[in-house]
Amino acid sequence: VGAEIGDNAHFLIKEINEQPRTIARALSGRIDERFSTAHLGGLNMTVREAREIKRVTILGCGTACYAGELGAQLIEDLARVPATAEPASEFRYRNPVVDPNTLYVAVSQSGETIDTLAAVQELQRKGGRVIGIVNVVGSTIARQVDGGIYLHAGPEMSVAATKSFTSTVTAFALLALHLGRIRDLAPEQGRRIIAGLQMLPEQVTEILAQSDAIADIAKEIAQSNSVMFVGRRRGWPVAREGAQKLKEVSYVHAEAYPSAELKHGPLALISPEMPTVAVVPDDDLLDKNTSTLSEIKARKGPVVAMAHRELSTDIADRTLVVPRNEPELDPILMSIPLQLLAYHAAVVLGRDVDKPRNLAKSVTVE
Numbered sequence: 408v409g410a411e412i413g414d415n416a417h418f419l420i421k422e423i424n425e426q427p428r429t430i431a432r433a434l435s436g437r438i439d440e441r442f443s444t445a446h447l448g449g450l451n452m453t454v455r456e457a458r459e460i461k462r463v464t465i466l467g468c469g470t471a472c473y474a475g476e477l478g479a480q481l482i483e484d485l486a487r488v489p490a491t492a493e494p495a496s497e498f499r500y501r502n503p504v505v506d507p508n509t510l511y512v513a514v515s516q517s518g519e520t521i522d523t524l525a526a527v528q529e530l531q532r533k534g535g536r537v538i539g540i541v542n543v544v545g546s547t548i549a550r551q552v553d554g555g556i557y558l559h560a561g562p563e564m565s566v567a568a569t570k571s572f573t574s575t576v577t578a579f580a581l582l583a584l585h586l587g588r589i590r591d592l593a594p595e596q597g598r599r600i601i602a603g604l605q606m607l608p609e610q611v612t613e614i615l616a617q618s619d620a621i622a623d624i625a626k627e628i629a630q631s632n633s634v635m636f637v638g639r640r641r642g643w644p645v646a647r648e649g650a651q652k653l654k655e656v657s658y659v660h661a662e663a664y665p666s667a668e669l670k671h672g673p674l675a676l677i678s679p680e681m682p683t684v685a686v687v688p689d690d691d692l693l694d695k696n697t698s699t700l701s702e703i704k705a706r707k708g709p710v711v712a713m714a715h716r717e718l719s720t721d722i723a724d725r726t727l728v729v730p731r732n733e734p735e736l737d738p739i740l741m742s743i744p745l746q747l748l749a750y751h752a753a754v755v756l757g758r759d760v761d762k763p764r765n766l767a768k769s770v771t772v773e
């Protein structure tokens with residue numbers, strides 16, 4: 408997980424392929440099997456302080472914010488604390504009410520993003536407690552916060568964030584487990600999540616082995632002017648991040664919508680010329696998700712689905728079968744084919760994969 412490109416064509420594919428190891432590194436030394444919890448030594452928070460948290464507000468920019476949206480759902484699901492994520496750039500300009508019983512979490516791969524740093528400083532000025540989920544050790548945000556979790560994902564060289572996204576969501580799963588186990592979460596639920604986390608590296612390897620099949624789909628996607636991404640609940644941040652990846656590295660326009668919102672406007676865009684990429688886990692919302700896909704197919708929109716089993720061709724032209732984990736952790740796995748889709752589309756179109764036009768790895772000036 409170093410900064411050398413080796414025999415890889417691009418840093419982006421190198422970093423996508425590193426994810427079995429980077430996820431394992433995010434977990435390393437942090438799982439406590441005996442008490443079915445996570446140890447997060449860097450949090451600097453007593454059990455009593457953790458129990459007093461009434462709300463969690465997560466701040467970040469770009470991909471870090473989408474990872475935060477999944478983090479918020481993990482914290483609500485496992486720790487039963489209300490949690491939301493918001494772009495740091497919006498938060499800092501809206502004179503937010505800073506609450507002493509809210510835990511603020513700043514997410515940043517680089518630890519240098521100006522809007523995230525400014526949000527942290529504003530929070531601290533008003534007495535807020537802020538922890539960081541950061542990759543770069545000793546970075547400005549890492550030094551500024553009151554404690555946190557390092558990703559240990561190694562240098563991320565490609566402008567488009569990939570391994571830092573999956574490591575951030577993994578770190579949030581650990582934080583949610585930790586908070587859950589000192590609040591409401593039963594030991595067997597803790598064990599279930601730990602077993603799921605431990606399965607991730609191997610399952611990521613299985614997904615990476617489908618790269619060629621994904622490259623085939625990417626050839627078709629690359630010919631489109633615009634692509635719709637849909638998902639619901641945990642699939643919604645995955646869809647947002649998938650659309651972002653495609654836009655930033657291939658320059659193909661994409662937009663993401665929560666599946667059920669499609670009928671409130673964007674369904675008007677669906678046609679044989681606009682493919683949809685759908686996140687369709689085999690969970691309690693499967694029927695709802697497949698009915699959205701039927702609506703798309705009725706308008707002759709091509710559909711590519713990320714699912715846990717092959718879907719019927721009436722609702723999805725192509726299915727990418729992703730291994731099943733615990734429902735809370737499935738989004739980590741579902742995001743990986745979307746990274747590969749964006750990568751292969753960018754390659755087909757001959758884009759500057761690691762350094763897309765107009766973008767910077769970290770935005771340190773406004």
Ligand code: G6P
Pocket residue numbers: 468469470471514515516517518519520523566567568766767768769770
């Ligand atoms: C830039 C990068 C994105 C990244 C965002 C936040 O816009 O191009 O890939 O998600 O900054 O960066 P951070 O280092 O704070 O996670």
